Amino acid sequence: MPVNVLLMVRELNIGGTERQCAEMARALDRRRYVAHVGCFIADGFRAEELRRDGVPILHLPVRSLRSFSAVRGALLLRRYIRQRDIRLVHTFDFPMNLYAAPLARAMRVPVVLTSQRNSRVLYPGVHRWLRVTDRLSDAVVVNCEAVRKEMIAQDHTPPEKLLLCYNGLDTAAFPARTFEDGASQTLTIGVICAFRPEKDLLTVVNAFERIRDIRPGLRLILVGQGVLQEPLEKRIRELGSGEQCRIEPATSHVAGWLQKMDIFVLPSLSEALSNSLMEAMSSGCAPVASRVGGNSELVDGERTGLLFTPGDDAGLAECLRKLVLDDNLRRSIARSASERMRLEFSMETAAARLAEIYDDQLRRAK
Numbered sequence: 001m002p003v004n005v006l007l008m009v010r011e012l013n014i015g016g017t018e019r020q021c022a023e024m025a026r027a028l029d030r031r032r033y034v035a036h037v038g039c040f041i042a043d044g045f046r047a048e049e050l051r052r053d054g055v056p057i058l059h060l061p062v063r064s065l066r067s068f069s070a071v072r073g074a075l076l077l078r079r080y081i082r083q084r085d086i087r088l089v090h091t092f093d094f095p096m097n098l099y100a101a102p103l104a105r106a107m108r109v110p111v112v113l114t115s116q117r118n119s120r121v122l123y124p125g126v127h128r129w130l131r132v133t134d135r136l137s138d139a140v141v142v143n144c145e146a147v148r149k150e151m152i153a154q155d156h157t158p159p160e161k162l163l164l165c166y167n168g169l170d171t172a173a174f175p176a177r178t179f180e181d182g183a184s185q186t187l188t189i190g191v192i193c194a195f196r197p198e199k200d201l202l203t204v205v206n207a208f209e210r211i212r213d214i215r216p217g218l219r220l221i222l223v224g225q226g227v228l229q230e231p232l233e234k235r236i237r238e239l240g241s242g243e244q245c246r247i248e249p250a251t252s253h254v255a256g257w258l259q260k261m262d263i264f265v266l267p268s269l270s271e272a273l274s275n276s277l278m279e280a281m282s283s284g285c286a287p288v289a290s291r292v293g294g295n296s297e298l299v300d301g302e303r304t305g306l307l308f309t310p311g312d313d314a315g316l317a318e319c320l321r322k323l324v325l326d327d328n329l330r331r332s333i334a335r336s337a338s339e340r341m342r343l344e345f346s347m348e349t350a351a352a353r354l355a356e357i358y359d360d361q362l363r364r365a366k
Helices: 016-027 045-052 068-084 094-106 124-136 145-155 201-211 229-239 254-258 275-282 313-325 327-344 347-365
Strands: 003-008 033-039 057-059 088-091 111-116 139-142 162-164 187-192 218-223 245-248 263-266 286-290 306-308
Touching (some): 016 275, 088 347, 094 111, 094 124, 111 347, 139 145, 229 245, 263 313, 286 327
Parallel strands (some): 003 033, 003 088, 139 162, 286 306
């Protein structure tokens, strides 16, 4: 008989963690596992995908962990776990790590897993509480070796408690672009992300200013929105690069934009394993990424991309210069990056690895 498991995330809308939770639930082998998904907010296109695919959704209408709604949510969770005979609870983000993991442990669910999918420096206010949930859980699933090493060094988490499962990607949703022979009239450098401080988008704009005249038809497109939009627009005006550099609004149709980009830049000051970088690589963009977190686990030297020191616009400009001026190098890197995603980072590969983790933890719990 397949085992009932409950995967939990704060909401089911736009976001890399939300996508990983929903797509893992859909991709797990249904002969072995019946996946359920629990959330605080059940609206959004990920919820629609799950419902279309027949994945049950548990809606816990918790508005705040300090409100009565948290108590009501706990009662709903307990009833659901008992009625469905849930044998494993796996929380995917820090709100659910803090809320659902301790509850599942108190409710004596045989296996309780938490997740760490980015650097904890991004939310220092809850850092010490996450250490508590680390101890309460049977294991912590991390999505890259960089996060694993950080938790061992900073939180002194026992290495054997940290289980690696790389993000999975629906590579069919991000098909590799076709490459034209000869020189193209335009060449597009692109970024797709939330305009947040840790993404360090000003470094991209400053780097582009250094190289914008090295080839006719060169342009930079920034797709997204957020608190950095006004500073970005101001900097673009100051540099006078508005004709070659433009900002486009955030969209759920990421694949279409990636098909228009020759080079993809991920300039983050902090990353774990970036979904956006994986999507760009699958789509046949030549990637340039900052040397932080899991980026170096995806970008392998000059074979599948180029790396630069975070915050170094001169270093980024030099990487872009190489790819802009050398069509053969750019296309070779793009093809290798796309092939690597298909061979090593497909959703099927990730789901098989997660199933291995579930198998092992359930076996230990007997």
